[in-house]
Amino acid sequence: MNDMSRLERTVGTKNIKMECRDCQVYYGDTHAIKDVNVDIEDKTVTAFIGPSGCGKSTFLRCLNRMNDTISVARVEGQFKLDGEDIYDRRVDPVQLRAKVGMVFQKPNPFPKSIYDNVAYGPRIHGLARNKAELDDIVEQALRRGALWNEVKDRLDAPGTGLSGGQQQRLCIARAVATEPEVLLMDEPCSALDPIATAQVEELIDELRQSYSVVIVTHSMQQAARVSQKTAFFHLGNLVEFGETGQIFTNPVDPRTESYITGRIG
Amino acid sequence: MSVSIITLIVLGIAVLGFFLGRQRALSLSASSGKRLHSLPGYYGQMVFLFAAVPALLLMTAWLFMQPILIEGRISANIPDSVIPEGGARSLVMADVRRIAGGLDALIADSGMTETALDQMRADETDVRSQLGNVGVALGSDVPVQVFEAAKEYRASSKTGSLLMSIAVLAVCGLFAAWSLLRISPDQRARNVSEGFVLALLVGASLVAILTTVGIVTSLLFETFHFFKLYPAREFFFSTVWNPQFRGGSELGILPLLWGTLYVSFIALLLAVPVGLMIAIYLAEYASKAMRSVAKPAIEVLAGIPTIVYGLFALITVGPFLRDWLAQPMGLGNSSSSVLTAGLVMGIMLIPFVSSLSDDIINAVPQSMRDGSFGLGATKSETIRQVILPAALPGVVGAVLLAASRAIGETMIVVMGAGAAAKLGLNPFEAMTTVTVKIVSQLTGDTEFASPETLVAFALGLTLFVFTLGLNVLALYIVRKYREQYE
Amino acid sequence: MTDATANSTGGTPGRNAGSLFDKDPRTRKRNAAETRFRMMGLAAVIFGVLCLVGLLGSIISNGVSAFSQTFIIVDVFLDPAKLDKDGDRDPDKIAKVTTFGYAPLIATAMEQAMEQANISIEGLGKKDAAELVSKEAPAQLRNYVLNNIDEIGETVRFKVLASGRIDGYYKGRVTMASAELDRNVSPAQLQLADQLKAAGLLSTGFNWQFFTAPDASDTRPEAAGLGVAILGSLYMMIIVLVLALPLGVAASVYLEEFAPQNWLTDAIEVNIANLAAVPSIVFGILGLAIFINMAGLPQSAPIVGGLVLTLMTLPTIIIATRAALKAVPPSIRDAALGVGASKMQSVFHHVLPLAAPGILTGTIIGLAQALGETAPLLLIGMVAFVREFPDGPPDGFFDPASALPVQVYNWTQRGDPAFVERASGAIIVLLIFLVCMNALAIVLRRRFERRW
Incomplete structure (x- = not known):
């Protein structure tokens, strides 16, 4: 059965992975996100672009309920993952975040060894039955994070000792190790130099094979390079959402055009 | 003269110095037609600091050192014979201090004259009961040497205090006069007095170091004494x-x-x-x-x-x-x-x-x-x-x-x-x-x-x-x- | 239908499968662990708060009774035959009559009081009845007579202290049963006390003497008060304030504003940090060795205590002052320097006044710490039994005195359980002082707090 559906997906039209309807976010009295409707497709990279403070990161954090940790934030509307409302009372955010992983703006490796950093997720979720399996998961994750060759000889070294780009790839490998279905990335390259950025972008493109990736970025070039779908946010509103090519070449909304041509930002 | 009176006099001279210094700076400037380098208040402040600080420092040091010096001298003069069996020189010295204090009280309370006190002798008069009357109870009769030591202690302390008063007031007056005479419109009074204040600030910060030094030396010194009387090995390793x-x-x-x-x-x-x-x-x-x-x-x-x-x-x-x-x-x-x-x-x-x-x-x-x-x-x-x-x-x-x-x-x-x-x-x-x-x-x-x-x-x-x-x-x-x- | 990715790496047991709405067993287990951990944290907080409640509760329940005191009202005939045998009212001769001469007067007065009130209790002699009155009462009488010599021969109404056991009876410390076993009090005496109370001759009132009276000896806890201790503590606080505030501020100003980066500055900084952590008792040893043995200052005197506490308080004040100076933004200094002020002027005219509220708050907190400090004062002899009030300052700084916390310790070392009540009462007084000082600090901070 699985094989059937998989086959269907890879060749046919893409499934909707996450479905967001009439989403509102309030920070205290501020209305940070207004009436946003977005569908996030499976095995696709979706980019959120827009000027600073437009709410794109806030919206991203709604997708795996990271806003729960901020006491003043209030979220309304429907967020569905595979048709199930993630804000339902019965949903445990812990279980949700195992399915919807996240990578942050600043590389944030734990002050542990490289191995323990990657093994952290599988350990808490109980993905491995024994040490050999765990070793295997860690290796797979590091390979997918395109870091294996650089660190395979020093898995016991502290993760904080890596360079910035390596740290960020470690964080991606760490997120991948839990086998999420959706990977959220909040400006993953903003703290990296161009070479490291290129490596991470390449990595994102590979990850698209197995996951649905949502990336927030400041750089329009980056959005154009890595994404298939792009959403443009402005002042808490979703202005335009569509195929990346279409957004960048032929935007419908004048605000999108102004932003892309650099007149607002 | 008591310490508080000396302090008051020193402060009085210093305040006077402040006004004189200010006045002198203004009049010098007026007579010579030159502008003052600093505000007139700074000339006064300079005189004030020179008058008060060295004198008060001298007094503090003196008050601290005098008892140490006097006790050292007196205690060296007490013959071993009056030190009771199993007792210590320091205990006898404590008696000396108390008797000296008692003699002061005796003069204050019963109107005894200094000369009468000079002639008083431990083997002739009942010193113990007389001192008892003024509230200084002694455990035993006073040996002659101890009583004489007490009298000497008292006399030295008095001389010391007198010397101190003279020295402190002299320092105060001299520094005040010297700084007054140095005033001229070109003098950088602000810089001088600010330098002085900075020195005071440094001095205040040094108190922390002095405290540590005090702690360490007093501990080391007495511990050293202890290890002369008691073996260090026993102290560190004995279980009793x-x-x-x-x-x-x-x-x-x-x-x-x-x-x-x-x-x-x-x-x-x-x-x-x-x-x-x-x-x-x-x-x-x-x-x-x-x-x-x-x-x-x-x-x-x-x-x-x-x-x-x-x-x-x-x-x-x-x-x-x-x-x-x-x-x-x-x-x-x-x-x-x-x-x-x-x-x-x-x-x-x-x-x-x-x-x-x-x-x-x-x-x-x-x-x-x-x-x-x-x-x-x-x-x-x-x-x-x-x-x-x-x-x-x-x-x-x-x-x-x-x-x-x-x-x-x-x-x-x-x-x-x-x-x-x-x-x-x-x-x-x-x-x-x-x-x-x-x-x-x-x-x-x-x-x-x-x-x-x-x-x-x-x-x-x-x-x-x-x-x-x-x-x-x-x-x-x-x-x-x-x-x-x- | 949506578990495709779970199989993408193959091999791992099927997780991420299933609906978000069902919690898998592992999540349930993890959530249980989460709850357990949270409850442990809550338990720790509750334990901490309970400790505070228990600590204060135990002290208050033991000590609050120290603020009330049982008194007996007696009409004493000041018998000239006993007090002034020659009848010439010569103050010197009257002063020769010791307190022992006054005790019988009170005994007689008690006897008469019983007769008048028609109280008679079997097996209770005259001497037993007199024991209801504190041993302090004859001294009270004597003082009165020496001040009012012409009243000899008259009958004067006195309100005297009841003895400690009688006082304890009305505070629940002594019961009929315990009195059976106690050789200091008998049940008959307690009955007498009850009847006196019924006759209105025995009453309980607020214990003002607790604040004003000096310490009293072991056998008369009812008379012990905090007068000398409060005065001694006050003297020490004055000394600490006068010495530590200027020294601390001067040191902080130097370190924060002028000190160059060199070994001396480093040495000072290290010293201040370490002094803040030296055990308080070591400061006591310092005081004993340097101030008393070397400099010859008197034992038990507030001056020595004040000096020791000054050294202990200095680091607190310096740390607070430096924080306050640091909080003044550099733009203020730049502004002053920019109009041609010298560095010293910018500090003393602008920075220091702006930092004053912070310095004051730190100083008050330092003083509060110093007020409660006990251990070093034990070593410099402040634990001695002092009944005489010290003179007024500055001479009084050199007279023997006690201090509030030391008085507490002193009382706990005594045999009579009535002193435990006194000690707890004294703690309450101490805590009230501390609360007031800290409240003052908080008010100051609120009132003058400035956000840059």
Whole structure:
């Protein structure tokens, strides 16, 4: 059965992975996100672009309920993952975040060894039955994070000792190790130099094979390079959402055009 | 002339100097037609400082040195024959001081003249009863030499005071006059007086160093004396503590150290987990309302003086442990015990540990928490597996600081732990600590020549070295930890 | 249908499968662990708060009774035959009559009082009845007579202290049963006390003497008060304030504003940090060795205590002052320097006044710490039994005195359980002082707090 559906997906039209309807976010009295409707497709990279403070990161954090940790934030509307409302009372955010992983703006490796950093997720979720399996998961994750060759000889070294780009790839490998279905990335390259950025972008493109990736970025070039779908946010509103090519070449909304041509930002 | 009168005179001269200096600067400027370099007030301020500061410093130094010098001279003059068997020169000197004080009172109260006093002799008049009348009770009749020494002591002190008055006033006057005469419109009075003030500021900062030097030298000096009277090997390695005020004491530090460490260990066993959990709960879980109530309540615990904890141990915790645990289990029937002191000290340390841990936990960046939550970890998993390991060096530093506090704590153990020096394991037994013994060896009438008293300084030195070492280590660890996240 | 990715790496047990709405067993287990951990934290907080409540509760429940005191009203005939045998009212001769001469007067007065009130209790002699009155009462009488010599021969109404056991009876410390076993009080005496109370001759009132009277000896806890201790503590606080505030501020100003980066500055910084952590008892040893033995200052005197506490308080004040100076933004200094002020002028005219509230708050907190400090004062002899009030300052700084926390310790070392009540009462007084000082600090901080 699985094989059937998989086959269907890879060749046919893409499934909707996450479905967001009439989403509102309030920070205290501020209305940070207004009436946003977005569908996030499976095995696709979706980019959120827009000027600073437009709410794109806030919206991203709604997708795996990271806003729960901020006491003043209030979220309304429907967020569905595979048709199930993630804000339902019965949903445990812990279980949700195992399915919807996240990578942050600043590389944030734990002050542990490289191995323990990657093994952290599988350990808490109980993905491995024994040490050999765990070793295997860690290796797979590091390979997918395109870091294996650089660190395979020093898995016991502290993760904080890596360079910035390596740290960020470690964080991606760490997120991948839990086998999420959706990977959220909040400006993953903003703290990296161009070479490291290129490596991470390449990595994102590979990850698209197995996951649905949502990336927030400041750089329009980056959005154009890595994404298939792009959403443009402005002042808490979703202005335009569509195929990346279409957004960048032929935007419908004048605000999108102004932003892309650099007149607002 | 009494010290306060001299002080007043010096200040009077200085204030006068201020106005004169100001006046002189203004008139010089007017007569020569030159502009003053500084505001006129600075010329006055300069004279004020030159008049007051050196004179007052001289007076303080004199007051400090005079008794040392006089006592040294007088005590050298007392023949060994008047020192009672088994007694000490310092005790005789104490008598000399008291008799000298009594003679002052005698002159003030009974109108005796100085000459009459000069002719008074210990072997002819009943000095003891006369002094008794003015409230100076002496244990025995006064030997002639001691009485003469007392008279000399009194005379030297008087001469000393007189000399001091003259010297201080002379210094004050000379400096005032000199600085007044130096005034000219070109003089950089502001710079001079600011330099003077800066020197005062430096002097004030040096007090911290002086204090440390005072502590270290007084401890080292007396400890050195102690080791001349009592073998250092015995002190450090003997397991018996049994001071006898007739000599033949056994003064081994080991039982005291054992008691100290045992009590501190129990205290930390309570304070570290509880303090840490409080910090974690308040930082990560508690609602705003709860934090606003619980945090100040815990901080209040930190502001309560240790004597209050001591009393709590003595009247509540001690009897409670004895009646409900020790006696039913047949483990002892003393209300002061290691457990009593340890638990109460633990309560005292809870706020200390929790506020230090709070700082440390808050220093762990939010991005660590985000990273862990983003992977689907629960709060407790995040705390136990990410935050605590990240904060571990800081927490270790906090525990070391708490340990240093516990080792140096006095009142709780004095009132809660008991006085019996023992090397035992039963926590319901009374044991004693280094600080308790420092207090008991140094309170009451102490005689500074016996090893039983001097041992307190050796104990104090041990304590000082221990706590200092722990603190330096802890501060080093905490600093390294802070740097990691900066 | 949506578990495709779970199989993408193959091999791992099927997790992430299933609906978000069902919690898998592992999540349930993890949530249980979460709850346990949370409860542990809550328990720790509750334990901490309970400790505070227990500590204060135990002290207050033991000590609050120290503020009330049982008095007996007696009409004493000041018998000239006993007080002034020659009848010439010569003050010197009257002063020769010691308190022993006054005791019988009170005994007689008690006897008469019983007769008038028609009280008779079996097996209670005259001497037993007189024992209801504190041993302090004859001294009270004597003082009165020496001040009012012309009232000899008259009958004067006195309100005298009841003895400690009688006082304890009305505070629940002594019961009929315990009196059976107590050789200092008998049940008959307690009955007498009850009847006196019924006759209105025995009453309980607020114990003002607790604040004003000096300490009293072991056998008369009812008369012990905090007068000398409060005065001694006050003197020490004055000394600490006068010395530590200027020294601390001067040192902080130097370190924060002027000190160059060199070894001396480092040495000072290290010293201040370490002094803050030296056990208080070591400061006591310092005081004993330097101030008393070397400089020859008197034992038990507030001056020595004040000096020792000054050295202990200095680090606190320096740390607070430096924080306050640091909080003044550099722009203020730049502004002053920019109009041509010297560095010293910018500090003393602008920075220091702006930092004053912070300095004051730190100083008050330092003083509060010093007020509760006990251990070093034990070593410099402040634990001695002092009944005489010290003179007024500055001479009084050199007279023997006690201090509040030391008085507490002193009382706990005495045999009579009535002293435990006194000690707890004294702690309450001490805590009230501390609360007031800290409240003042908080008010100051709130009132003058400035956000840059």
